[in-house]
Amino acid sequence: MSGAGCGKEYGKFVKKSVPFFGWGVLCGLWVTLKNFITSYFRKPDEGGIFTVQYPEECLPDFEASRNFxxxxxxxxxxxxxxxxxxxxxxxxxxxxxxxxxxxxxxxxxxxxxxxxxxxxxxxxxxxxxxxxxxxxxxxxxxxxxxxxxxxxxxxxxxxxxxxxxxxxxxxxxxxxxxxxxxxxxxxxxxxxxxxxxxxxxxxxxxx
Amino acid sequence: MIFDPVFIRLKALFLDLCARFFPEWVVMLASIVISAVVILVMGPVIMMYLTLLERKLLGRIQNRYGPNRVGIWGLLQPVADGIKMFIKEDIVPAHADKIIHLLAPVVTVVPSLMVFLVVPFGNGMTAVNLNIGILYFVAISSITTIPIFMGSWASRNKFSVLGGMRAAAQMISYEAPMTLAIVPVIMASQTLATATIVESQGGGFGMNWFIFTPWGLLGFIIYFFCAIAECNRPPFDLPEAESELIAGFHTEYSGMKFALFYMAEYMNAFTLSAIAVTLFLGGWQGPFLPSWIWFFGKTFLLVCVMIWFRGTFLRFRVDHLMGFAWKFLLPLSLINILIAGLWFLTPAIAAWALTAGLVVASFFVFVKLNKTFVPEKRTYVLAD
Amino acid sequence: MEILTLAAKIGAYALMTGVLLFALGVVALRNLFHSALCLAAALIGIAGLYLFFRADFLAAVQILLYVGAVMTVIIFAIMLTEHLSGKTTIQHNRQSLPAFLGIAALVTVIAKVILQTPWPVTQKALGAHTSVEGIGTALMTVYVFPFEVISVVLIAALIGAVIIAKRENPS
Missing domain, CATH: 3.30.70.3270 (Alpha-Beta Plaits)
Known part of the structure; x- marks a missing residue:
């Protein structure tokens, strides 16, 4: 979901240029910071939190699922x-x-x-x-x-x-x-x- | 600034009350006991909520909620964890050295609690204003290797021993640049007492912090890296690397003993951040807000940065870890002392240009000297 | 106030007893690792004594150097020699009696010297609140030559360590 996007972005940062020692480290920090902030307002399918709070909410059952x-x-x-x-x-x-x-x-x-x-x-x-x-x-x-x-x-x-x-x-x-x-x-x-x-x-x- | 001395006034009020009914020595004892009790309660409470903060922030970084079941926002989660730790079975390996195995976690907590003594939590809120405050902090934090050794040796487990070895090597290595990074601050404030160091960063809206100088910035960065390494947090968590050593030096611990090791680690993280704030970020200095709010705000910000690092970085390799300390941070911190000296000898603008230039130049020189060793590419016959 | 003074006195004697007990442990315990830990405890106790006599700088340096650095190296060495740390070794041999006599003689001489030396207590020394400034000034003025010589010795040790640790060039 968001992981692939982050990876691409990170690669873009690093390959473009390495201005100084530690640049890659800063890029990594930026990626995690952005993920942290966007987790507060992004929707699940846009890279936000996609946890389902189970007892209160459930994923919809598949039609063909079978129990008893x-x-x-x-x-x-x-x-x-x-x-x-x-x-x-x-x-x-x-x-x-x-x-x-x-x-x-x-x-x-x-x-x-x-x-x-x-x-x-x-x-x-x-x-x-x-x-x-x-x-x-x-x-x-x-x-x-x-x-x-x-x-x-x-x-x-x-x-x-x-x-x-x-x-x-x-x-x-x-x-x-x-x-x-x-x-x-x-x-x-x-x-x-x-x-x-x-x-x-x-x-x-x-x- | 009516809220600034609120805690000091509370204590004075209580002592006044004591003085009316009890002889003088009781008042003196009470004054000591109050500070001691406050610290003894604050340390564990801070540790409990740091665990919650860490899990929450890490969760957000990894697109999860983190604990949110026990109490609102999971605020009672640390209590639940504590109860769980208390009722867990305490397992001692058959061949362990029973006494030392028991002592190690207890001894681990002592130095991390002792450091709280010299932390200036606010204006006039240092428990003991030792005139050797910073030296005391350095000395106390150098003891922390011994309980780790005790725990790792007494467990009689190869993973424990390996973890203990790594911990010792890492702590000795990172103590040197950490201490040297503190030296410029001592030069600038001309004192070892923590409260006085904070006072010397006042003036100019209380924003005359040491980090706003070239040597202060460099010193802070060196100190902060070393602080993370000192409390064995990722990316310097080799002594307890899960994927290699199970849990390192506390592999054979369970229940409350294990919790004590964790407590020491988190209290160390807090006190090292607090000392970093004291030394470089102006301690409780700051405009408008009460001093203790400034102090705790800055400290928790640094703790959050530590957690952020944990959520971002991979673990170091052992040789990289050692190389980083001895070949990069140590010479840089030595140069930093020289730069700080130049800063005080040269007039204002020239000092800025000179020291900033020197910081950048030495940084690049050490990067160039520290070229990563790339082993020659291995070829596999069958792969071709 | 008398109660506090009394308590301090009792605390100091308890500390001294503790240091002596741990020091005994260093030579009497059969496990090398236990001995090392006792040594660390004794050194910390001595730092506590320094603190009791208001020499807080000395106490901090004692802990930093002896407990933090020297003890760590000692324990490191013990842990690296695995078959030493596990075994229990007997800490005395046939030469214990002459050794005891020699130590007794040494202690007598030292005690005599200590008792005969007049220990001047100046008002200035009592009034000094920080011990750091005086030590710093002394190191940079009166004792600057020994200070520099020590730094040369340390540099020599560092260079020696690097040369020993350096990998031999195969060619």
Whole structure:
């Protein structure tokens, strides 16, 4: 940033002429003095102080950064996208996901989870669950300040894991839009294909 | 000038109060104890805040904020550091000479505190106006090698011993030009007492400082370089060069002992700057403001220059360091004594022309004589 | 005031005892480095005694020359000879008895001389507040010849040191 500029300037000073012994030393002093003074009013990208005072201010998260998984619902938390297929549970390398499929009174499985727990203390943020999910239901969150005093506090039940699609849009707009579009296209195709072939699995291509 | 003698009046008031209730000897003792306590408190406090100042300024030079978490602007950072130093484990190497290892940091602090005695902090604010003030300062600062030796030898560590050796060689070398740079000032003021030296720089709005003469300027520059070398600050920090010697003579120290070494170093930096101000920058002389503000302002300015040097310069190489002292500063300071003599013998304008010309001429002559030794270029067979 | 005088007296005797103890340490301690440190402490103590007798110039010069310069060189030499500094050496041999007798004789003679010399205390000497001016005037007037001779000796030593330290020319 400013270092390269200073170096160039210093070289300019020295190469031009060396009037007397100690000139280079004085040039060096001038460079540091200037840096000291400009640090008070220059902006970070102009060679000022670029320290970010962490707990108060944060650098913006990158869109693709990933921390811990969460579940997406579309309209209300009662209707999550998740169908409790259990693929993420199987694929999770550290086995931190536990899914239980809901059943009606006859014992017939419903296509939604009765329980969906993730142990954040085990999770290693690999993102495999996001990649394998065929229903675009589980995604990696940006929230990272989840420290707790007790291990139990890191167990996340379904109520805490469920977050709205608009939240997903707010943290990862590009991914969310692509997925929404894909879901809509799939739904239209399905509607068009209903007379010919009943009930294909709602598979949507991943973004 | 109502604020000028405020500290002296406070002390006199207190002593008056004492005299009403106690016999005479108590008053005398109290007068000594007050000065002693003020110095004993001021030294460490100055050291604590010099560390903060140094970290702040260095941070700004390197595009950082420096410590700003503990208290506003990090003002309580030195206190936090102190607490940390107190509760750290005190490690003594198994083969160390236990007693000397313990004594060395304690002894280190003593000379740096003793120098405070003769520093004139303001008009009439010298703790003891010794009539050998400057000689006392030179003598006391020459002791500082011995505790460094003690620490380095008692640690039984090769890095410590190397650091101690370097410290001794460097301090002996730089003491000679430093003392010789002081001589013209003694010639000009015809006294060794620090307070009197300051008084002789008064007149003309209190701006008749010695630095405004050719010999004074040269003397100040020589003195200041030597002062930086004396307190082992960069670019003369060879005795504690991190990249070569870990921490030099205090490699094997931790906790409060380590802090004591640091305390001595920073108090030395302060007192050497204070003496430089006394000798060349007119001490507490200056227009309009109270004397002690002038004194502390000038001293902290010099300390800031030291920090600025630290933020700018690279470490010397050992042979360059020695060469700089013996082949450049020492002859220059000898010539400076001669120039000062000429200054007093010749009338005003002629003296200016003559001495300024001599200063410049001798500077260039010594630069020419000190041509850097450039080893012949090495060629590598495989590189071609 | 009597209390202060008494305190000063006690302080002076304590200082003298300290100097004697450290001087004993120089000859009795088995570690060379400890001996050297004791010597430094004894020299500083002697400077303190000078200060006590109002010879502050002498005290400062004592510290500057003996503690600052000579002691540093001694310790430097000890540290450079590594196998000396680590070992403990016995500081006496079979000649200790004759040496003790000789020293005792010397001390007796010196003590006798000191006791027999009249030490004149002039009012002028007591009234002088600065010892520096008198020394300076004496060096530049009465004792100017010895002063110059000493400077010649020092120059000779300097030149000798440079010649010894100078690298031999290979050709």
């Amino acid at each position: 998984p969460f579940l997406v619902y579309d309209e209300t938390p009662e209707k999550p996208r998740c169908v409790a297929c259990g693929i993420c549970e199987r694929e999770c390398p550290v086995k931190c996901i536990h899914v239980l499929m809901a059943k009606d009174e006859n014992g017939k499985p419903l296509r939604r989870p009765a329980a969906f727990d993730i142990d954040y203390s085990l999770c290693m943020n690999c993102g495999n669950c996001e990649e394998v999910c065929p229903f675009n239901s589980i995604f990696m969150d940006h929230e990272h300040k989840i420290a707790a005093y007790d291990r139990k506090d890191l167990m996340r039940p379904m109520q805490k894991l469920l977050k709205s699609n608009s939240y997903f849009h707010s943290i990862r707009p590009r991914d969310a839009e692509a997925i929404d579009r894909a879901i809509k296209e799939a739904a239209e195709k399905k509607k068009a294909a209903v007379p010919a072939k009943p009930a294909p699995s709602p598979e949507a291509p991943k973004s």
